[in-house]
Amino acid sequence: MSFMVIQDLKVHYPVRGGIFNQVVDYVYAVDGVSMEFESGKAYGLVGESGCGKSTTGKAIVGLEKITSGRVIYEGINVTNKRNNRKSTFNREVQMIFQDAHSSLNPRKRVRDIIAEPIHNFLKLSPKEEERKICELLEIVGMPEDVKYKYPHEFSGGQKQRLGIARAIATNPKLIIADEPVSALDISVQAQILNFMKDIQNEFGLSYLFISHDLGVVKHMCDYISIMYKGRFVETGTKFDIYNNPQHIYTKRLLSAIPQVTPIGRERRKRERIKVENDYREQYKNYFDEKERVLDLIPITSTHNVAALPKGVI
Ligand SMILES: Nc1ncnc2c1ncn2[C@@H]1O[C@H](COP(=O)(O)OP(=O)(O)OP(=O)(O)O)[C@@H](O)[C@H]1O
Ligand SMILES: [Mg+2]
Incomplete structure (x- = not known):
């Protein structure tokens, strides 16, 4: 409650x-x-x-x-x-x-x-x-x-x-x-x-x-x-x-967390390049034409994502 x-x-x-x-x-x-x-x-x-x-x-x-x-x-x-x-x-x-x-x-x-x-x-x-x-x-x-x-x-x-x-x-x-x-x-x-x-x-x-x-x-x-x-x-x-994480912006934030080890840093660098590409390609699934964040939709009982349904499912 x-x-x-x-x-x-x-x-x-x-x-x-x-x-x-x-x-x-x-x-x-x-x-x-x-x-x-x-x-x-x-x-x-x-x-x-x-x-x-x-x-x-x-x-x-x-x-x-x-x-x-x-x-x-x-x-x-x-x-x-x-x-x-x-x-x-x-x-x-x-x-x-x-x-x-x-x-x-x-x-x-x-x-x-x-x-x-x-x-x-x-x-x-x-x-x-x-x-x-x-x-x-x-x-x-x-x-x-x-x-x-x-x-x-x-x-x-x-x-x-x-x-x-x-x-x-x-x-x-x-x-x-x-x-x-x-x-x-x-x-x-x-x-x-x-x-x-x-x-x-x-x-x-x-x-x-x-x-x-x-x-x-x-x-x-x-x-x-x-x-x-x-x-x-x-x-x-x-x-x-x-x-x-489901929203492209969340993925972008997570891919910016600094890594301590050289291997971690290398992996993070590759992830970041992929996320940046996805961001450019999938932008319209997550924002409206005025760059406003879309309404949240539930994908589980605890997890909500602001996206077009097709962007999530
Ligand atoms: N009194 C105010 N008049 C006009 N705009 C304001 C006022 N206070 C905040 N803003 C604007 O509202 C937005 C949100 O500000 P806010 O301080 O809540 O951000 P924040 O997420 O706490 O940022 P930070 O991480 O830097 O503390 C910003 O664009 C800020 O410039
Ligand atoms: Mg603040």
């Missing part, structure tokens, strides 16, 4: 121009995406820069205005209620960002940064609140005495841990993580990813994990959506996407 359903989400930004600064066009940043979230599962959203991943995440939590579509949370249409700061939705759906630094108020001490969501959503006595803050710091592996420090006194990985402490303060069901590790060194990335997996298991969290890195998403996610120009080209389980 899914606890949250996103139906046909669209975010179109007006482009103004001309001498009267009128609306002359739209950027179709998100152009009709649907998703369902189950408890304890991690969903990956992958695609190249500018395809609409962050806009999708921000639109779901209400940081970006939705042009059309619906957000259904626990069976209730919350689309127009997500700015109610005390709502269950706002408590249970949290977001963390790539740049942990800018999402932590530089003028506040760690203690107050973490206390803010606790104040907003939980009714705790001062003593209980202090205990909760210490507990959260312990979960994210930070010593208690960091409470009185300011964000600039921490490394990138530590700041991301603080961002996570703040995000889990209100016992969320879903964390939307927008490129949470892409600003970090590789070794720190692995630590944070493993830590995110640990807390997922411990608290039964769900993730919407946004990344341009197919390796990271494979490591983290149960279900994956591949996004291109504001639409999903393919959605499925990790197995569907990595072992049985």
Whole structure:
């Protein structure tokens, strides 16, 4: 059973121009995406820069205005209620960002940064609140005495841990993580990813994990959506996407994953040449005349591909 359903989400930004600064066009940043979230599962959203991943995440939590579509949370249409700061939705759906630094108020001490969501959503006595803050710091592996420090006194990985402490303060069901590790060194990335997996298991969290890195998403996610120009080209389980990709764009993305061994690199090079040929030949099966991604069609109970039926079967 899914606890949250996103139906046909669209975010179109007006482009103004001309001498009267009128609306002359739209950027179709998100152009009709649907998703369902189950408890304890991690969903990956992958695609190249500018395809609409962050806009999708921000639109779901209400940081970006939705042009059309619906957000259904626990069976209730919350689309127009997500700015109610005390709502269950706002408590249970949290977001963390790539740049942990800018999402932590530089003028506040760690203690107050973490206390803010606790104040907003939980009714705790001062003593209980202090205990909760210490507990959260312990979960994210930070010593208690960091409470009185300011964000600039921490490394990138530590700041991301603080961002996570703040995000889990209100016992969320879903964390939307927008490129949470892409600003970090590789070794720190692995630590944070493993830590995110640990807390997922411990608290039964769900993730919407946004990344341009197919390796990271494979490591983290149960279900994956591949996004291109504001639409999903393919959605499925990790197995569907990595072992049985159908959309030409998905194949193209997968063929660009760097290989470590010389043999792997050679094989990848040949695959890439083939995929590029297929892409040119089969383009019309996967996009309409305006280069818009076609509607998704199911090919199994978990796997959907945006293509003409003859392009798939
Ligand atoms: N406020 C805005 N006004 C107009 N266009 C916008 C606005 N915000 C985003 N866009 C455009 O919407 C599209 C999607 O942007 P978005 O930030 O969601 O992409 P992304 O997939 O997160 O990219 P990246 O991987 O680089 O973070 C882009 O073409 C971007 O230029
Ligand atoms: Mg982004």
